[in-house]
Amino acid sequence: MKKRARTKHTPRAEKTRARLVDAAIDEFAEFGFHNSKISNIVARAGVTQPTFYFYFDTKEAIHEYLVERVRMELTGLIETARIPATTPASDVMDKLRNAIEVFLKYFEENPKLAPIGYFDGIKSSAIREEIVALVSRNIAFEQGAGYCRPELDPVFMSHCYNGSLERLIRVYLLSGQYDAHALAEKVANLYGYGSVPKSFFDSTAGEHNNLKS
Amino acid sequence: MKKRARTKHTPRAEKTRARLVDAAIDEFAEFGFHNSKISNIVARAGVTQPTFYFYFDTKEAIHEYLVERVRMELTGLIETARIPATTPASDVMDKLRNAIEVFLKYFEENPKLAPIGYFDGIKSSAIREEIVALVSRNIAFEQGAGYCRPELDPVFMSHCYNGSLERLIRVYLLSGQYDAHALAEKVANLYGYGSVPKSFFDSTAGEHNNLKS
Amino acid sequence: MKKRARTKHTPRAEKTRARLVDAAIDEFAEFGFHNSKISNIVARAGVTQPTFYFYFDTKEAIHEYLVERVRMELTGLIETARIPATTPASDVMDKLRNAIEVFLKYFEENPKLAPIGYFDGIKSSAIREEIVALVSRNIAFEQGAGYCRPELDPVFMSHCYNGSLERLIRVYLLSGQYDAHALAEKVANLYGYGSVPKSFFDSTAGEHNNLKS
Amino acid sequence: MKKRARTKHTPRAEKTRARLVDAAIDEFAEFGFHNSKISNIVARAGVTQPTFYFYFDTKEAIHEYLVERVRMELTGLIETARIPATTPASDVMDKLRNAIEVFLKYFEENPKLAPIGYFDGIKSSAIREEIVALVSRNIAFEQGAGYCRPELDPVFMSHCYNGSLERLIRVYLLSGQYDAHALAEKVANLYGYGSVPKSFFDSTAGEHNNLKS
DNA sequence: GATGAATGAGGCTTCATTCAT
DNA sequence: GATGAATGAAGCCTCATTCAT
Numbered sequence: 001m002k003k004r005a006r007t008k009h010t011p012r013a014e015k016t017r018a019r020l021v022d023a024a025i026d027e028f029a030e031f032g033f034h035n036s037k038i039s040n041i042v043a044r045a046g047v048t049q050p051t052f053y054f055y056f057d058t059k060e061a062i063h064e065y066l067v068e069r070v071r072m073e074l075t076g077l078i079e080t081a082r083i084p085a086t087t088p089a090s091d092v093m094d095k096l097r098n099a100i101e102v103f104l105k106y107f108e109e110n111p112k113l114a115p116i117g118y119f120d121g122i123k124s125s126a127i128r129e130e131i132v133a134l135v136s137r138n139i140a141f142e143q144g145a146g147y148c149r150p151e152l153d154p155v156f157m158s159h160c161y162n163g164s165l166e167r168l169i170r171v172y173l174l175s176g177q178y179d180a181h182a183l184a185e186k187v188a189n190l191y192g193y194g195s196v197p198k199s200f201f202d203s204t205a206g207e208h209n210n211l212k213s
Numbered sequence: 214m215k216k217r218a219r220t221k222h223t224p225r226a227e228k229t230r231a232r233l234v235d236a237a238i239d240e241f242a243e244f245g246f247h248n249s250k251i252s253n254i255v256a257r258a259g260v261t262q263p264t265f266y267f268y269f270d271t272k273e274a275i276h277e278y279l280v281e282r283v284r285m286e287l288t289g290l291i292e293t294a295r296i297p298a299t300t301p302a303s304d305v306m307d308k309l310r311n312a313i314e315v316f317l318k319y320f321e322e323n324p325k326l327a328p329i330g331y332f333d334g335i336k337s338s339a340i341r342e343e344i345v346a347l348v349s350r351n352i353a354f355e356q357g358a359g360y361c362r363p364e365l366d367p368v369f370m371s372h373c374y375n376g377s378l379e380r381l382i383r384v385y386l387l388s389g390q391y392d393a394h395a396l397a398e399k400v401a402n403l404y405g406y407g408s409v410p411k412s413f414f415d416s417t418a419g420e421h422n423n424l425k426s
Numbered sequence: 427m428k429k430r431a432r433t434k435h436t437p438r439a440e441k442t443r444a445r446l447v448d449a450a451i452d453e454f455a456e457f458g459f460h461n462s463k464i465s466n467i468v469a470r471a472g473v474t475q476p477t478f479y480f481y482f483d484t485k486e487a488i489h490e491y492l493v494e495r496v497r498m499e500l501t502g503l504i505e506t507a508r509i510p511a512t513t514p515a516s517d518v519m520d521k522l523r524n525a526i527e528v529f530l531k532y533f534e535e536n537p538k539l540a541p542i543g544y545f546d547g548i549k550s551s552a553i554r555e556e557i558v559a560l561v562s563r564n565i566a567f568e569q570g571a572g573y574c575r576p577e578l579d580p581v582f583m584s585h586c587y588n589g590s591l592e593r594l595i596r597v598y599l600l601s602g603q604y605d606a607h608a609l610a611e612k613v614a615n616l617y618g619y620g621s622v623p624k625s626f627f628d629s630t631a632g633e634h635n636n637l638k639s
Numbered sequence: 640m641k642k643r644a645r646t647k648h649t650p651r652a653e654k655t656r657a658r659l660v661d662a663a664i665d666e667f668a669e670f671g672f673h674n675s676k677i678s679n680i681v682a683r684a685g686v687t688q689p690t691f692y693f694y695f696d697t698k699e700a701i702h703e704y705l706v707e708r709v710r711m712e713l714t715g716l717i718e719t720a721r722i723p724a725t726t727p728a729s730d731v732m733d734k735l736r737n738a739i740e741v742f743l744k745y746f747e748e749n750p751k752l753a754p755i756g757y758f759d760g761i762k763s764s765a766i767r768e769e770i771v772a773l774v775s776r777n778i779a780f781e782q783g784a785g786y787c788r789p790e791l792d793p794v795f796m797s798h799c800y801n802g803s804l805e806r807l808i809r810v811y812l813l814s815g816q817y818d819a820h821a822l823a824e825k826v827a828n829l830y831g832y833g834s835v836p837k838s839f840f841d842s843t844a845g846e847h848n849n850l851k852s
Numbered sequence: 853g854a855t856g857a858a859t860g861a862g863g864c865t866t867c868a869t870t871c872a873t
Numbered sequence: 874g875a876t877g878a879a880t881g882a883a884g885c886c887t888c889a890t891t892c893a894t
Binding site: 612 | 673674788791792795796798799800802803804805806807810811825826828829830832833
């Protein structure tokens with residue numbers, strides 16, 4: 001919050017700024033925030049160091065900018081991914097999978113940017129909290145609609161989802177092993193039906209509803 | 214692989230070394246590896262910088278030592294947490310919960326050390342892979358014993374578990390919100406039975422077995 | 427081979443760079459390379475340490491730059507110091523003296539710089555070899571012209587010259603005891619006529635040509 | 640001049656001390672004084688660092704000890720290498736060669752130790768001065784005996800000799816290219832008769848005696 | 853808007869040397 | 874006589890950041 005009285009937006013300036021942002025994405029993606037260097041960023045962007053400081057106050061600033069960008073885009077997606085109340089029972093799994101897929105697609109389409117905002121340290125913990133809150137609201141809604149076991153804690157579930165997805169994104173999605181659709185399906189299957197075979201349900205019928213959650 | 218091939222280790226040395234290790238744990242826990250400083254570590258330990266280099270070659274070295282320590286202790290725990298084949302059906306959930314609880318307990322009892330080895334960046338990715346491999350072996354074993362849906366991919370499941378737990382540890386365990394036992398129970402319930410209400414199982418009977426996993 | 431591939435060089439930069447070079451010459455001259463400190467160099471130059479690294483990568487780098495500079499200048503001089511083939515016999519000693527004088531003058535005029543390049547350790551051994559090679563070529567040429575005993579090994583002679591001069595420069599020239607001209611004359615006299623009195627030549631006539639050289 | 644109240648000389652102590660000295664010779668020979676490390680010396684000697692300080696006060700101390708040792712041995716040799724006054728004219732060159740050979744032999748037989756004392760920086764300049772003084776005394780003596788041109792400056796000549804030999808030792812002797820005897824012969828030939836062909840002496844008769852030296 | 857040049861601050865590491873046993 | 878452990882003192886170098894043009 002020092003200067004930033006930037007008012008002009010010539011096309012040339014926009015271009016330079018964009019080059020810096022792209023360069024920063026590449027740099028952060030390759031080295032992470034802590035091992036990134038402004039000298040590398042400006043080299044990638046083909047400008048000099050003072051130019052960087054013309055557009056951003058600090059190294060943190062451009063990182064925060066990226067994190068914020070991810071936050072906005074990601075929360076926007078989540079908010080629209082609620083399972084419609086009118087969903088017929090037979091489509092629940094599809095809808096669940098779809099909600100997950102929307103989230104994964106963002107990472108698939110922004111393989112460098114998204115991890116910066118979502119994985120990279122302290123700043124991204126805020127965004128994760130926000131995502132968790134949104135997802136938990138969706139879950140609560142789905143519970144109200146009967147698509148989800150009501151005794152489960154939505155926030156808790158949301159953290160589980162997010163934690164898993166965070167890992168799965170790295171291991172399966174960014175590596176190209178699975179695409180968003182396939183991965184979402186696998187996740188939905190596991191989270192939807194659990195791991196315990198159906199046969200056990202009978203022998204332990206009703207029990208799982210009694211577990212305090 | 215430079216020095217430290219010394220043979221003798223006086224009690225005094227062990228004490229100093231231990232002080233350095235403890236100090237490093239505190240420092241890494243507080244600042245993370247990247248923002249940690251050797252000067253801080255030695256200050257916490259009450260020794261001078263050269264003394265640090267008497268015991269460890271670099272800052273990386275002591276960090277690796279800690280990561281390795283966590284890896285050893287954690288893999289040791291996992292290896293012994295297999296659900297016994299003789300487990301009666303009615304105890305499956307208890308056993309599952311117990312396996313998770315063992316893992317969580319390690320973090321509960323080593324709230325500073327464990328995260329260093331498990332969360333902190335690149336070096337810990339190896340350890341996570343190893344844990345995942347172990348857990349997936351346990352899962353496969355449980356599938357063989359009929360405690361787990363056979364169509365699920367053990368490695369995939371293992372990543373889901375681990376990802377969730379990683380998050381839950383931070384949010385619920387290290388914050389003191391839940392203890393290892395309670396948290397394990399919640400996780401087991403979700404992972405064991407899934408989120409979809411039992412009522413849906415009837416209407417979508419057999420379907421979830423058809424989902425390719 | 428890191429940076430310093432910059433293209434532009436403002437006058438200001440040239441000035442700073444020159445100040446650093448001069449400071450380095452003084453520092454190396456006073457303490458030698460091993461006991462020199464970058465902190466001293468920048469203090470002499472009136473700049474900060476990072477400024478040093480803006481112009482040179484390491485302490486070694488600036489030293490190599492100086493050695494290279496001496497090598498260039500010195501080899502340039504040597505290459506033009508060949509005794510002309512048309513020299514009448516009576517002028518041979520003058521020409522020999524002159525060739526030596528040219529070399530000495532460089533040290534006389536660059537009393538701080540020249541020794542850095544010529545005396546200072548390992549890097550300067552290469553330059554000495556080069557000088558020796560050049561001088562030996564001149565000697566061979568002079569042998570062809572009849573100004574030098576043909577049975578002498580030019581490379582060997584060249585090393586003798588150089589070794590002597592290296593010492594004489596330190597002892598007589600840099601101390602101000604002799605100037606280049608006077609010193610060259612003394613050297614030429616000794617190397618030209620040897621130490622054995624002429625009277626012995628008669629009694630041992632022809633013998634010295636039989637010594638295997 | 641700190642402690643050094645060492646009185647006892649048990650055989651074990653002598654052995655340890657000798658091991659340290661040998662180790663130091665190796666270390667200095669390999670790296671030179673400035674790049675040598677006490678840690679390396681004691682490692683070579685198979686003892687610990689405090690043990691080093693039990694025998695020598697500082698790193699400089701052991702180096703000085705070695706330089707002094709070389710000085711003693713070398714000056715002892717020089718002092719006995721004077722050409723006897725009764726030498727017949729026909730043997731002058733042999734005697735000159737022999738004097739040189741004695742000096743070279745020391746380096747041949749102590750290829751690691753001798754250079755430490757003779758080449759290594761500031762401390763060795765004193766020893767060189769002493770050698771030069773001794774040699775010049777020998778030369779003056781030889782002038783008195785008529786074996787050397789009387790108009791030449793003995794000290795100057797001595798420096799020339801020494802400078803050349805210093806170089807020749809490194810280039811030809813320590814490399815194994817020539818042995819002490821052969822090298823001495825080459826040097827004697829050059830220094831005894833000079834480089835100018837005998838034929839020039841006639842045409843420039845008497846001239847070289849007029850050169851001020 | 854952009855540049856070449858410069859700086860402040862601080863971290864890592866090494867090494868000769870000494871303490872306590 | 875010798876050892877394991879510890880220290881004081883520096884030096885090199887890097888990086889984010891700013892000055893002057």
